[in-house]
Amino acid sequence: MKKTVLIVYAQPEPTSLTRHLVNVGVEALEGQGHKVLLSNLYGMNWKATFDEHDFQSRLDPSRLGFIAESEHAYGNGLQTADVEAEQEKISAADAVILQFPLWWFGMPAILKGWVDRVFAYGLAYGFKGAGNKYRYGDGALKGKRAMLSVMVGGPEKDYSPRGINGPLEQLLFPITHGTLFFPGMGVLPTHAVYGTGSITAEGVTAAEEGWRLRLEGLFEDALIPFRSQNGGDYPDAHVLASHVAVGQSGLLAHIAGRQLAPRSAETALQPIDIGA
Amino acid sequence: MKKTVLIVYAQPEPTSLTRHLVNVGVEALEGQGHKVLLSNLYGMNWKATFDEHDFQSRLDPSRLGFIAESEHAYGNGLQTADVEAEQEKISAADAVILQFPLWWFGMPAILKGWVDRVFAYGLAYGFKGAGNKYRYGDGALKGKRAMLSVMVGGPEKDYSPRGINGPLEQLLFPITHGTLFFPGMGVLPTHAVYGTGSITAEGVTAAEEGWRLRLEGLFEDALIPFRSQNGGDYPDAHVLASHVAVGQSGLLAHIAGRQLAPRSAETALQPIDIGA
Numbered sequence: 156m157k158k159t160v161l162i163v164y165a166q167p168e169p170t171s172l173t174r175h176l177v178n179v180g181v182e183a184l185e186g187q188g189h190k191v192l193l194s195n196l197y198g199m200n201w202k203a204t205f206d207e208h209d210f211q212s213r214l215d216p217s218r219l220g221f222i223a224e225s226e227h228a229y230g231n232g233l234q235t236a237d238v239e240a241e242q243e244k245i246s247a248a249d250a251v252i253l254q255f256p257l258w259w260f261g262m263p264a265i266l267k268g269w270v271d272r273v274f275a276y277g278l279a280y281g282f283k284g285a286g287n288k289y290r291y292g293d294g295a296l297k298g299k300r301a302m303l304s305v306m307v308g309g310p311e312k313d314y315s316p317r318g319i320n321g322p323l324e325q326l327l328f329p330i331t332h333g334t335l336f337f338p339g340m341g342v343l344p345t346h347a348v349y350g351t352g353s354i355t356a357e358g359v360t361a362a363e364e365g366w367r368l369r370l371e372g373l374f375e376d377a378l379i380p381f382r383s384q385n386g387g388d389y390p391d392a393h394v395l396a397s398h399v400a401v402g403q404s405g406l407l408a409h410i411a412g413r414q415l416a417p418r419s420a421e422t423a424l425q426p427i428d429i430g431a
Numbered sequence: 432m433k434k435t436v437l438i439v440y441a442q443p444e445p446t447s448l449t450r451h452l453v454n455v456g457v458e459a460l461e462g463q464g465h466k467v468l469l470s471n472l473y474g475m476n477w478k479a480t481f482d483e484h485d486f487q488s489r490l491d492p493s494r495l496g497f498i499a500e501s502e503h504a505y506g507n508g509l510q511t512a513d514v515e516a517e518q519e520k521i522s523a524a525d526a527v528i529l530q531f532p533l534w535w536f537g538m539p540a541i542l543k544g545w546v547d548r549v550f551a552y553g554l555a556y557g558f559k560g561a562g563n564k565y566r567y568g569d570g571a572l573k574g575k576r577a578m579l580s581v582m583v584g585g586p587e588k589d590y591s592p593r594g595i596n597g598p599l600e601q602l603l604f605p606i607t608h609g610t611l612f613f614p615g616m617g618v619l620p621t622h623a624v625y626g627t628g629s630i631t632a633e634g635v636t637a638a639e640e641g642w643r644l645r646l647e648g649l650f651e652d653a654l655i656p657f658r659s660q661n662g663g664d665y666p667d668a669h670v671l672a673s674h675v676a677v678g679q680s681g682l683l684a685h686i687a688g689r690q691l692a693p694r695s696a697e698t699a700l701q702p703i704d705i706g707a
Contacts (some may be wrong), residue, residue: 221532265544331529404593
């Protein structure tokens with residue numbers, strides 16, 4: 156069935172690997188019969204900074220409160236046109252892909268600013284004006300899929316389970332879990348290309364093939380099994396129930412299925428591989 | 432002894448808690464005899480997006496490669512004046528404090544853009560043009576201290592060891608470890624104020640007192656014991672030696688001292704409290 160896919164990307168150089176894979180992805184997805192929407196943040200000269208100019212008609216002109224003004228602007232059709240256009244693309248999309256080079260273990264500022272500005276109160280948080288009632292698996296974006304496609308300058312071993320940078324999927328948890336799953340999207344394991352600082356022609360070809368293959372599973376592959384807030388694992392909507400993820404804490408406790416491994420001091424410490 | 436402290440902050444509203452604590456900090460630090468430098472990112476209208484305008488005289492005018500152009504600009508005095516001014520402040524500082532509201536479990540885009548643009552090749556990475564030889568505890572910023580001061584809208588329990596958002600210090604690892612420790616700074620445990628979305632007058636007073644107290648230890652308190660790349664724990668400069676952090680993997684394996692706890696299935700799974 157024909158789907159709509161939004162690709163939001165943050166790389167100004169047309170010959171970069173990021174841009175190359177954006178093009179590969181468009182071709183692959185359209186080849187599958189899907190419709191592709193694009194947000195070329197650099198090309199759009201996207202305004203990165205979330206500030207008073209985002210609120211054209213203020214609830215409180217005397218004091219800038221971002222949450223209150225975001226709720227007011229989103230709820231009353233008072234947002235800026237650029238933000239509204241992005242929200243409409245997300246609404247139209249069955250899947251959202253964020254494609255970017257990893258800068259300081261996170262998104263380039265222009266992409267972080269896309270999140271800061273577009274993920275409004277009422278849409279991405281505070282759904283139905285109900286505070287945190289609908290979040291983590293529930294919310295306005297429920298039913299959509301999301302995936303990060305990241306170009307990583309360094310070698311894969313630096314991001315391996317005991318690599319010096321930390322495992323990539325754990326470094327990206329604030330984005331996958333805290334930003335994409337938070338408003339309800341199902342999140343696929345991150346797709347990473349490593350060693351892009353010195354990639355060869357063969358490496359580029361392999362990256363193209365890897366990305367095409369990955370996109371074939373965009374609507375079929377298993378999601379990261381993040382635990383839903385309202386699925387029973389968090390009875391008070393804040394903390395894991397005592398019978399869930401017994402003996403575990405930290406980021407990985409919020410991923411289901413880790414209990415299935417035989418528990419011992421050694422194996423319990425190994426995070427499951429939630430990477431690509 | 433008189434020290435110099437740089438506070439970089441990202442909140443445009445003068446009556447916000449962030450700005451209030453910036454003022455409290457300036458007063459407290461100056462009261463201790465220190466000199467304070469300020470970077471008011473919103474007030475400076477800081478350019479958040481790292482782009483071609485950062486490179487006024489290009490190494491390669493035909494293709495924008497950020498790392499190569501950053502090295503070229505930093506090494507040849509070709510950076511923009513705003514970036515140079517920030518680097519001079521960092522050089523002059525004995526401690527750097529980043530003070531901001533937590534947005535989507537990370538820095539506001541304007542602050543991420545301060546990192547993206549100011550942390551140049553040759554300064555914050557690629558020190559001495561030696562690739563990754565000097566990083567994680569080694570580098571141009573070695574000897575300086577750094578701390579995050581974060582205003583968190585949600586309740587502390589959501590960030591507790593089994594809280595639904597994940598522990599705050601793990602969510603901030605890409606910043607504390609990957610951004611501040613990477614170029615050599617010693618990083619203090621994060622200072623967080625929770626529940627700022629609905630803070631009372633008493634809460635503000637408590638936050639003031641907490642921040643003043645915390646700043647008394649700025650140059651004395653123990654740092655997060657991140658493992659140094661060149662200190663012996665990473666013989667190949669990429670992966671932990673097999674005798675280090677035995678049986679551990681993931682972000683917390685890069686913090687020393689966790690081995691001291693008696694090891695059992697339960698205790699080994701508990702991250703040490705590296706929070707405030």
